[in-house]
Amino acid sequence: MAALINVPAKARRGEIIEIRTLTSHIMETGFRHTADGALVPRDIITSFTCRYNGTEIFRADLFPAIAANPYLSFFTVAKESGKFEFEWIGDNGYSSSASASITVE
Amino acid sequence: MPTTRRQFLNLAGSVTFAGTIPIVTLRPLEATPAMLTAAIRNVVGEAPVRTGKVKLDIPPLVENGNTVPLTVSIASPMTADDYVKSIHVFNEKNPQPNIGNFYLSPSSGRAQVSTRIRLADTQKVVAIARLSDDTFWQVTTEIVVTLAACTEEMN
Numbered sequence: 129m130a131a132l133i134n135v136p137a138k139a140r141r142g143e144i145i146e147i148r149t150l151t152s153h154i155m156e157t158g159f160r161h162t163a164d165g166a167l168v169p170r171d172i173i174t175s176f177t178c179r180y181n182g183t184e185i186f187r188a189d190l191f192p193a194i195a196a197n198p199y200l201s202f203f204t205v206a207k208e209s210g211k212f213e214f215e216w217i218g219d220n221g222y223s224s225s226a227s228a229s230i231t232v233e
Numbered sequence: 234m235p236t237t238r239r240q241f242l243n244l245a246g247s248v249t250f251a252g253t254i255p256i257v258t259l260r261p262l263e264a265t266p267a268m269l270t271a272a273i274r275n276v277v278g279e280a281p282v283r284t285g286k287v288k289l290d291i292p293p294l295v296e297n298g299n300t301v302p303l304t305v306s307i308a309s310p311m312t313a314d315d316y317v318k319s320i321h322v323f324n325e326k327n328p329q330p331n332i333g334n335f336y337l338s339p340s341s342g343r344a345q346v347s348t349r350i351r352l353a354d355t356q357k358v359v360a361i362a363r364l365s366d367d368t369f370w371q372v373t374t375e376i377v378v379t380l381a382a383c384t385e386e387m388n
Contacts (some may be wrong), residue, residue, distance in 0.1 A: 144342035158352070159328045185341065189334040193327050193351050195382075199311040201347035205340050 133214060139206035147178065147186075147200040151216050154169040157192035173218035174197055181210040205233045216232060269323055272330035273361065276321050277369045282361060284369040287320075289360045293375070296320070298382035300354040301356075305335075305360045306345035317344035317361045326356040351382035 134148040151173070158170025160176045170192065178186040186202045198216075273282070290304040309317045316339045322332040333348045344362070352358075355378050361371045 141359075142302070157328070180340075183340075185338060186345075187336040188348075189331075189333040191333060192329060193324060195349040195351050199347070199349050201345075202337070203341050203343040203345055205342040207340070218365040 131226040133228045141232050142202050143206045145206050146203055148200045150199045152197050155196040165179045171219050173216045175217045175222050177215045208232050269300045269325050269330045272323055280369050282369040282371045287360050287372040289364045289374050295378045297380045298378040301352055302351045303350050304347040307362045309344045311339055311342055312340045316365045320346055320363045323359045326354040352378045353381045
């Protein structure tokens with residue numbers, strides 16, 4: 129699944145950096161009806177996790193009130209060079225992941 | 234487990250606090266509908282929720298409730314002994330009161346989270362922060378929505 133990740137490629141040690149993520153997902157609320165009255169079943173991402181060199185640094189529980197194509201922005205302290213791993217988990221066994229690397233000087 | 238001095242002081246402190254200004258701590262919750270109150274109680278338990286510290290950036294007038302930018306920030310040093318543990322966002326009139334829970338740590342550096350949300354009606358949005366000393370702080374914002382989200386018909 130397509131995901132857009134925005135992490136600075138380089139940072140100074142100890143710098144606070146912003147991480148922005150966007151993933152494509154319908155985030156169907158489960159509260160909508162089709163024109164003939166049938167309920168559209170819920171299909172959302174329920175959980176997002178970000179790990180920095182294996183350590184969890186940010187986690188979010190998402191609900192139907194999160195807009196389609198969930199966007200999340202958060203901060204972390206650049207401690208060491210390495211990899212950010214992102215994981216989205218949702219209804220109907222949905223799972224997608226992405227990663228980004230950073231060089232810390 | 235024996236009660237440590239720290240736990241005892243924490244407990245004594247919170248009892249005194251709740252006892253002296255119960256109106257300030259409880260009124261924001263009572264004024265809102267039952268589902269919202271229940272959802273908030275689910276997160277905070279019996280702890281008092283005080284108003285302040287949390288900043289909620291959201292447009293006051295929204296044309297399209299399907300995607301509303303929202304930023305929650307808390308003035309916190311984010312050190313190992315004084316940081317924001319989590320941020321919880323709720324609404325008053327969507328079919329479900331929860332919007333999102335966000336879990337931070339001292340390594341977050343800055344207590345700020347942004348996302349985009351759906352709003353089904355003109356309503357209140359409540360952001361609650363849990364600090365590392367397990368106190369809860371909240372802010373409430375009223376938002377006017379002209380085109381609702383969530384429950385419209387599918388084409």
